[in-house]
Amino acid sequence: MSVNPEIHVNEVLPTEQAKIHEGSKDAAHPVGGPGQTSGSLNVGTIKRARPTFRRRRKRGRMFDWPKKNLFEATCLADEARGSMKYLVHRLVYISKIRGVNVDRTAIGNHYDQLVKKLAADYPGSEPITGLMLIYLKHIVHVVETSSDIILKLVHDLQAMEMDEESYVAKSKILQLLVFFNRQHINTRLYQQWQFRTLDIVEHGIEAYDTNESFENLVVEILTQLLKLGVFLYKQPKLNLKNAMDSLHDKVPELLPQQSVVHFLLEENDSSMVTPKEFIDINEKPFDTSLESDMVWPIPTRLFPYN
Numbered sequence: 001m002s003v004n005p006e007i008h009v010n011e012v013l014p015t016e017q018a019k020i021h022e023g024s025k026d027a028a029h030p031v032g033g034p035g036q037t038s039g040s041l042n043v044g045t046i047k048r049a050r051p052t053f054r055r056r057r058k059r060g061r062m063f064d065w066p067k068k069n070l071f072e073a074t075c076l077a078d079e080a081r082g083s084m085k086y087l088v089h090r091l092v093y094i095s096k097i098r099g100v101n102v103d104r105t106a107i108g109n110h111y112d113q114l115v116k117k118l119a120a121d122y123p124g125s126e127p128i129t130g131l132m133l134i135y136l137k138h139i140v141h142v143v144e145t146s147s148d149i150i151l152k153l154v155h156d157l158q159a160m161e162m163d164e165e166s167y168v169a170k171s172k173i174l175q176l177l178v179f180f181n182r183q184h185i186n187t188r189l190y191q192q193w194q195f196r197t198l199d200i201v202e203h204g205i206e207a208y209d210t211n212e213s214f215e216n217l218v219v220e221i222l223t224q225l226l227k228l229g230v231f232l233y234k235q236p237k238l239n240l241k242n243a244m245d246s247l248h249d250k251v252p253e254l255l256p257q258q259s260v261v262h263f264l265l266e267e268n269d270s271s272m273v274t275p276k277e278f279i280d281i282n283e284k285p286f287d288t289s290l291e292s293d294m295v296w297p298i299p300t301r302l303f304p305y306n
Contacts, residue, residue, distance in 0.1 A: 089150055090144050091141075091175070093141055093157070094140050094172055094221075094265060098166060104134045107195075110167065114156060115128045129191060129192055132194070133198055136199070136200070136201070137262070139168070140256050142225050142229070147282075155275075172273070173274070173275065174218050174264075189232070196244055196245070202259060204259065208260070214271045215271050217263070218272065221260065224253075231251055231254060
């Protein structure tokens with residue numbers, strides 16, 4: 001405990017007030033006659049000290065866990081200053097519609113509401129843009145946004161797969177493309193999120209077979225979607241709606257084939273991941289246990305090799 005010896009002017013104890021009173025009397029009636037002063041000390045200006053206490057700074061507890069590393073602390077500081085920059089990711093996945101007589105417009109409205117809800121829940125994140133093509137039995141969806149929003153979308157996709165009354169029965173993620181979004185360079189192909197229903201009848205979807213590898217088929221679909229995005233990006237704003245409503249008539253070669261989409265959904269390959277696998281990759285820890293860690297006693301080298 002530290003005491004501050006600062007003296008306050010207006011704080012005088014009662015005993016000091018008595019001395020002040022006596023000093024004033026002696027000054028009025030001096031003992032030695034005129035010209036002589038009293039021998040008592042005039043303490044009218046005595047100031048009494050009051051002890052003050054300094055507050056100790058609160059220190060962080062040594063056993064707070066988990067500790068933040070330098071990268072996490074830097075991200076928190078950048079977010080507090082408003083200088084946090086997000087990476088924009090492009091996600092492409094295909095899905096199979098559950099059932100036959102399904103209102104495809106309701107599927108688009110469901111995702112439209114989900115996109116608006118995520119934009120309201122995460123106002124500081126990147127906006128959601130993209131295009132959803134709803135065929136008679138399949139869905140091709142392109143999304144451009146930040147990684148946290150993409151993870152929420154994949155969570156919703158997995159929940160729909162588990163629900164037998166939902167719209168989606170099965171999904172496969174084809175690609176996750178990362179690029180940096182600079183303010184002075186517009187790198188998005190889609191300026192807003194939209195969906196369109198396509199009434200394209202294609203026969204022999206289930207009987208489709210090919211000698212092409214899965215990688216080539218995935219690259220073909222991704223190339224078509226990228227070219228489609230470039231085509232829509234170049235359209236004037238006044239003609240964008242008309243171009244979206246007539247995709248099958250204007251650019252049929254840029255629309256993925258339903259037979260290829262069905263073929264990829266029915267096959268398993270490392271070039272595609274399911275929603276559950278995607279969530280596990282992003283949420284499960286990277287720590288792995290080696291077989292040597294399971295052996296007891298710990299193996300040792302009897303002789304040095306070097």
